[in-house]
Amino acid sequence: MSSSTPHTQRDLQKARTRRALLDAGLALLEEQSLSSIGLREITRAVGISPAAFYRHFRDVADLGVTLVEESLGSLHTVIRAGLTERSDDGERIDHLVGAIARFVREHPEHIRFVVRERHGGVAAVRTAIGAQLDRFAQEVAEVLARDEVSRGWSPEDLRMLGETYVDHMVMTASAFLEAAQGEGPPEHVVAGTARRQLRLISLGRRHWTSDRALPAS
Amino acid sequence: MSSSTPHTQRDLQKARTRRALLDAGLALLEEQSLSSIGLREITRAVGISPAAFYRHFRDVADLGVTLVEESLGSLHTVIRAGLTERSDDGERIDHLVGAIARFVREHPEHIRFVVRERHGGVAAVRTAIGAQLDRFAQEVAEVLARDEVSRGWSPEDLRMLGETYVDHMVMTASAFLEAAQGEGPPEHVVAGTARRQLRLISLGRRHWTSDRALPAS
DNA sequence: GGTTTCAGTAAACAGTTGTGCGCCGAACGC
DNA sequence: GCGTTCGGCGCACAACTGTTTACTGAAACC
Numbered sequence: 001m002s003s004s005t006p007h008t009q010r011d012l013q014k015a016r017t018r019r020a021l022l023d024a025g026l027a028l029l030e031e032q033s034l035s036s037i038g039l040r041e042i043t044r045a046v047g048i049s050p051a052a053f054y055r056h057f058r059d060v061a062d063l064g065v066t067l068v069e070e071s072l073g074s075l076h077t078v079i080r081a082g083l084t085e086r087s088d089d090g091e092r093i094d095h096l097v098g099a100i101a102r103f104v105r106e107h108p109e110h111i112r113f114v115v116r117e118r119h120g121g122v123a124a125v126r127t128a129i130g131a132q133l134d135r136f137a138q139e140v141a142e143v144l145a146r147d148e149v150s151r152g153w154s155p156e157d158l159r160m161l162g163e164t165y166v167d168h169m170v171m172t173a174s175a176f177l178e179a180a181q182g183e184g185p186p187e188h189v190v191a192g193t194a195r196r197q198l199r200l201i202s203l204g205r206r207h208w209t210s211d212r213a214l215p216a217s
Numbered sequence: 218m219s220s221s222t223p224h225t226q227r228d229l230q231k232a233r234t235r236r237a238l239l240d241a242g243l244a245l246l247e248e249q250s251l252s253s254i255g256l257r258e259i260t261r262a263v264g265i266s267p268a269a270f271y272r273h274f275r276d277v278a279d280l281g282v283t284l285v286e287e288s289l290g291s292l293h294t295v296i297r298a299g300l301t302e303r304s305d306d307g308e309r310i311d312h313l314v315g316a317i318a319r320f321v322r323e324h325p326e327h328i329r330f331v332v333r334e335r336h337g338g339v340a341a342v343r344t345a346i347g348a349q350l351d352r353f354a355q356e357v358a359e360v361l362a363r364d365e366v367s368r369g370w371s372p373e374d375l376r377m378l379g380e381t382y383v384d385h386m387v388m389t390a391s392a393f394l395e396a397a398q399g400e401g402p403p404e405h406v407v408a409g410t411a412r413r414q415l416r417l418i419s420l421g422r423r424h425w426t427s428d429r430a431l432p433a434s
Numbered sequence: 435g436g437t438t439t440c441a442g443t444a445a446a447c448a449g450t451t452g453t454g455c456g457c458c459g460a461a462c463g464c
Numbered sequence: 465g466c467g468t469t470c471g472g473c474g475c476a477c478a479a480c481t482g483t484t485t486a487c488t489g490a491a492a493c494c
Binding site for chain 2: 469470471472473474
Binding site for chain 2: 119156159
């Protein structure tokens, strides 16, 4: 935010190879996990010498953390738009699931990265993803708080709801990804399940009472 | 299942080092992911020569697949017992969350392994876990189908419900694990969120209608 | 136009890795 | 008791790893 890229030809070229490193890393991540990717493997894919890597990142982990911001940044805007959209529950659910499906189709590597490294072997990346998803859940909670249905909800309950939505979104995205590479049920089945689950949540939401006791059926 | 261990002293010793290999692998997995663990690293931890590894497993991946069966086998029995238990929703939820918490406290390495490798870099292990969780979801669906609330549910809806429970269980277990190592919110907060989420699902379940249209609020 | 900056290089460093080979020696079946 | 089985060992192999060093040459600055 402080130093926007000076448009000198040199920094421009530097930014280019930096991008190439990030892209190469992301590409290599399709078949292995970050902790098993070698620095040399990345530079080899880009076509530069191993030592040049250090001009851009301290570590492979460092590169990973950068990828986190990138990957989740794009998702952020997509979902935010999808949620704010005003319509009845059914339409909103369809839109949301459709948005996730489209995002996965357009940026498969990004969500593969996030899903794989969310609980992966590199602590720094793990916490970076966790922090982002936290912020994310908080934001979703705030959006949902503005709904009529959320009247009287406690902050903890709203927070819980946000987490539920975010977790569900990540799971759905992961399922779509598996579908795309033929590793699981086909896309339309995944979409169906995702819609059903959102409907389930939506129903639960509508009949929620913030105090602890369940209503005597 | 076919060849139960012959109780000769030699096979007994073989089983012992095999166990040691599995345990060592599991232990090493606390800080890295399977794809980055070296065969030598494991044998070194056990105290045998690298070549001896091949007497027990073809691969590190092979060892991983074995770990999957072990880790999820134990969880299987725990949850099955927790679900079948008959009581009102509130109690059942408390019991379930408590059971998960206890399991994580007793077998942290197992669930860490499952969560980490569920979307990890080793394809064989990934699919093994996926298959197990599938069977698992199916079974949960069948148990839930016996509830009074499930009258009139379509098979797809029941299946969806089973998946929802299983996914939630895995997520909760993972959250408990993070809590245990101080990487996230403390245990009682995790438990609270988990209970709320189960309550949400339970409410949605109770007001479910298997046909597509949502009831006009 | 001379000087400084700096992305990328080449080479060397000491480790590490997976895997194949032949051999041992203790427990085994008979 | 004897011949066989077989878990584990030592060693060698070629390939690979992350990191440091001193360097080059073109773009940037003034």
